Amino acid sequence: MLEIIDLHANIEDKEILKGLTLKINKGEVHSIMGPNGSGKSTLASILAGKEDYEITKGDILFNGESIMEMAPEERAQEGIFLAFQYPIEIPGVTNSYFLREALNSIRKSKGDKPLKPVEFVKIAKEKIKDLKMDESLLNRSLNEGFSGGEKKRNEILQMSILNPCMSILDETDSGLDIDALQIVANGVNANRGDDKSFLVITHYQRLLNYIVPDFVHVLVGGKIVKSGDKSLALELESKGYSWLEN
Amino acid sequence: MENFKKNIKDNFEDFYSQNTSSDVLNNFRKNSFSSLNSLGLPSLKDEDWRFTDLNDFYKSAFKHRIQDNKKFDSALIPESLNFSDVTFIYLYNGKLSHFDSIENVKIEDLESYISRLDSNEFEEIINGHSEKNKDFTFEMNSAFLKDGVYIEVEKNIKLKKPIVIINYYDSEASFVCHRNVINFQDLSEGQIVEYTFSDDDISFLSNKATCFLLGNSTNVEHLSVDESNKSSYILSNLKISQKKDSNFTTDTILIGGKLYRNNVHPVLNGEGSNSNILGLYLSKDSQHMDNYMFVEHIKPNCGSRQLYKGILKDTSKGVFHGRILVHNEAQKTDAKQTNRNLLLSEKAQVDTKPQLEIYADDVKCTHGATTGQIDNEALYYLRARGINLEDAKLIMIRSFTEELLEFISSNFILDLHKSFVEKWFLNSQLAKSE
Numbered sequence: 001m002l003e004i005i006d007l008h009a010n011i012e013d014k015e016i017l018k019g020l021t022l023k024i025n026k027g028e029v030h031s032i033m034g035p036n037g038s039g040k041s042t043l044a045s046i047l048a049g050k051e052d053y054e055i056t057k058g059d060i061l062f063n064g065e066s067i068m069e070m071a072p073e074e075r076a077q078e079g080i081f082l083a084f085q086y087p088i089e090i091p092g093v094t095n096s097y098f099l100r101e102a103l104n105s106i107r108k109s110k111g112d113k114p115l116k117p118v119e120f121v122k123i124a125k126e127k128i129k130d131l132k133m134d135e136s137l138l139n140r141s142l143n144e145g146f147s148g149g150e151k152k153r154n155e156i157l158q159m160s161i162l163n164p165c166m167s168i169l170d171e172t173d174s175g176l177d178i179d180a181l182q183i184v185a186n187g188v189n190a191n192r193g194d195d196k197s198f199l200v201i202t203h204y205q206r207l208l209n210y211i212v213p214d215f216v217h218v219l220v221g222g223k224i225v226k227s228g229d230k231s232l233a234l235e236l237e238s239k240g241y242s243w244l245e246n
Numbered sequence: 247m248e249n250f251k252k253n254i255k256d257n258f259e260d261f262y263s264q265n266t267s268s269d270v271l272n273n274f275r276k277n278s279f280s281s282l283n284s285l286g287l288p289s290l291k292d293e294d295w296r297f298t299d300l301n302d303f304y305k306s307a308f309k310h311r312i313q314d315n316k317k318f319d320s321a322l323i324p325e326s327l328n329f330s331d332v333t334f335i336y337l338y339n340g341k342l343s344h345f346d347s348i349e350n351v352k353i354e355d356l357e358s359y360i361s362r363l364d365s366n367e368f369e370e371i372i373n374g375h376s377e378k379n380k381d382f383t384f385e386m387n388s389a390f391l392k393d394g395v396y397i398e399v400e401k402n403i404k405l406k407k408p409i410v411i412i413n414y415y416d417s418e419a420s421f422v423c424h425r426n427v428i429n430f431q432d433l434s435e436g437q438i439v440e441y442t443f444s445d446d447d448i449s450f451l452s453n454k455a456t457c458f459l460l461g462n463s464t465n466v467e468h469l470s471v472d473e474s475n476k477s478s479y480i481l482s483n484l485k486i487s488q489k490k491d492s493n494f495t496t497d498t499i500l501i502g503g504k505l506y507r508n509n510v511h512p513v514l515n516g517e518g519s520n521s522n523i524l525g526l527y528l529s530k531d532s533q534h535m536d537n538y539m540f541v542e543h544i545k546p547n548c549g550s551r552q553l554y555k556g557i558l559k560d561t562s563k564g565v566f567h568g569r570i571l572v573h574n575e576a577q578k579t580d581a582k583q584t585n586r587n588l589l590l591s592e593k594a595q596v597d598t599k600p601q602l603e604i605y606a607d608d609v610k611c612t613h614g615a616t617t618g619q620i621d622n623e624a625l626y627y628l629r630a631r632g633i634n635l636e637d638a639k640l641i642m643i644r645s646f647t648e649e650l651l652e653f654i655s656s657n658f659i660l661d662l663h664k665s666f667v668e669k670w671f672l673n674s675q676l677a678k679s680e
Contacts, residue, residue, distance in 0.1 A: 048630045049629070050630075051626075072629035073631075073632050073634050075630075076631055088621075090642070090645060091648070093642075098631070101628075101637065102632050103632075109632070162631065
C-alpha cells in the first residue's frame with residue numbers, strides 16, 4: 001500500500017531523513033520508534049504532504065503511484081490520514097462544520113454525493129459516542145480550548161469519520177493518561193481491517209500494548225537501523241535507544 | 247486644496263441663497279460653515295488624518311445637487327434585501343423619496359421636521375452632540391443640512407418590524423449631503439438597517455451622517471452596509487448619544503468607496519449605558535478605508551466594546567484609529583477596544599493606532615490590535631483532511647469574521663450581515679489571492 005524508497009529530506013539545508021526505506025502492505029500495522037530528533041515527525045509530515053521540506057532523493061509510492069507531486073488534500077482524498085501530534089486550534093470554525101467539509105470534500109473527489117447536515121450529524125454522534133467524547137465538542141470551535149486528551153481523541157474521531165485506508169498516528173499517545181490511551185487505542189482498533197494499514201509513530205512502547213503492531217522499526221539519525229516484531233518494542237523499552245545509535 | 251476650498255465655498259453660497267428655511271436652521275448652516283472654515287481642511291500633518299492622503303480627493307470638483315422629486319424605483323434594491331415584513335424608507339440621492347408608514351413612529355423629511363423646531367428643541371435634536379472631536383466632515387454635513395430622514399419612535403414602543411433605510415445615488419459628479427436623525431424615546435426598542443448603494447458608472451462625493459438619540463432604557467441594534475461604487479468618495483459620520491441604561495449595538499460593513507472615511511462617535515451620556523461598536527472593512531483593488539473611532543465616556547458605570555476587523559486584498563489600505571476618552575466623572579467605565587486585520591496580499595496595508603485619554607481613576611480600559619495573514623499551519627491542517635486549498639482559505643477567512651457575530655442578537659441583522667459578507671467573498675475571488 002505504502003512504499004517509501006530511499007527517502008532523503010532536508011529542512012532549511014539540514015538533512016533530516018537520510019535514506020529511509022519502508023514498505024507497508026494492506027492490513028498491516030507498523031510502528032516506528034526512535035529518540036527525539038530522529039526524524040519521526042518529519043516523516044509523518046512529509047507523508048501528509050507538508051510543503052516545508054525539500055526532498056533531495058527517493059520516492060513515496062501509494063498504491064503503486066508516486067505521491068511526491070500531490071498536494072496534501074489530494075493525498076487525503078486518496079485515503080492517507082495523519083493524526084497530528086499537535087492538532088491546530090482554529091477559532092470560528094466549528095468542529096462539526098470542519099468535519100463535514102472534510103468528509104464532503106473526500107466524497108466529492110470520489111464522485112459521491114455530499115452528506116446533508118442531518119445525515120452527517122447522525123454519523124458524527126455515533127462515532128463521538130464510541131470515543132467517549134462529549135457531544136458538545138462537535139459544536140465548539142475546532143480544537144480551541146480542548147484539553148490535550150480531547151485534541152488527540154478528536155484526531156481519532158476525524159480518522160473514524162473520514163475512514164482512510166492508510167493512517168499515520170504521530171505520537172498520538174503523548175500527553176494521554178492511561179484511560180484516554182485505552183479509549184484512543186480502542187478507537188484505532190475499531191478501524192483496523194484487511195484493507196487498512198497503520199503507521200504508528202511513538203516514543204514509548206506503552207501504546208503498542210493496546211495497538212499491537214505487526215512490525216516495529218527503529219528510526220535513528222534519519223534511517224531505519226533495526227526492524228523486528230512487537231518484541232523489539234519491549235527490548236527498546238528496557239534497553240533504550242543508545243545501543244542502536246552509531 | 248485651494249481649489250477644493252473654493253469649490254465648497256461656491257457650493258455653499260449657492261446652497262445657502264437658494265434654500266431659505268427657519269431662522270434657526272439658517273443660522274445653524276451659516277455657523278457650521280464658518281466653523282468648517284476655521285477648522286480648515288485636513289492634511290497628512292493632522293494627527294487624525296495622518297494615514298489618509300486627501301490630495302487626490304482635493305483635486306476633484308463636485309457640484310452640490312438637490313434631488314428633484316423623482317421617486318426611487320424600489321426594483322433596484324438587491325435581492326438580499328427583498329423582505330416583505332420590514333418597514334422601508336427610501337432615500338434617493340440623500341433625499342427622502344417615499345416610505346412605508348407605521349404606527350407610533352414618526353417618519354418625515356429632515357428639513358421639514360427641523361424647520362419647525364424652536365432653538366431649544368433644535369439644540370436637543372440637532373446640535374446636542376459633543377463638542378469634542380470637531381471634524382470637517384461633520385461640520386460640512388451641518389453646513390449643508392437639509393436632506394435626509396427624521397425618525398422618532400415613541401416612548402415604550404417596541405418595533406415589531408425592522409426599519410430598513412435604502413439610500414441610492416445616481417447623480418454624476420455630485421456632492422450629496424444628507425443626514426438621518428433617529429430618535430428613540432425612553433423605553434423604546436428596535437432595529438435599524440441602513441443600506442447604501444449607487445449606480446456603477448458615476449463618481450460622486452457622499453457626505454452622509456446618521457445620528458442616534460437614544461433615550462433612557464432604550465435597546466437598539468443598527469446595521470449599516472455601504473456598497474457604493476469604487477469611484478466614490480465617502481465621508482461618513484455615525485454619532486450616538488446614549489442616555490441612562492440604554493443599550494446600543496452598531497455593526498458597520500464597508501464594501502464600497504474609493505476613499506472611505508468612517509467616523510464613529512458614540513457618547514455614553516447616561517449612567518449604566520452600553521455600546522457595542524462593531525465593524526468590518528472589506529477592501530480590495532486600491533480602495534482606502536479609514537475608520538476613526540471616538541468613544542466618549544461621560545457618565546459612570548458605562549461599558550463600551552469596540553471590535554473592528556479588516557480583510558484587505560490587493561493594494562488596498564485600511565486605517566483604524568481607536569480613540570477612547572473617559573471624562574473625570576465616568577468612574578467604573580469598562581471600555582474595550584480590539585482591532586484585527588487579515589491581509590490577503592503582500593501589498594495590502596493597514597495602519598492601526600489606539601489612543602486612550604483617561605481622566606477618571608477607577609476604570610477598566612483595554613486595547614489590542616493584530617495584523618496577520620492566513621495561518622499556514624491551519625491551512626495545512628484543513629488540507630490534510632481533504633479540503634481543497636481554495637475552500638480551506640475561504641474557511642479561514644470566514645472564521646476571521648465569526649467573532650463579530652457573537653455581539654449581534656437580532657437574527658434579522660445577523661442574517662443580513664452574513665449575506666453581505668458572503669457576497670463580498672464570492673465576488674472577490676479570495677482563493678486566488680496570494
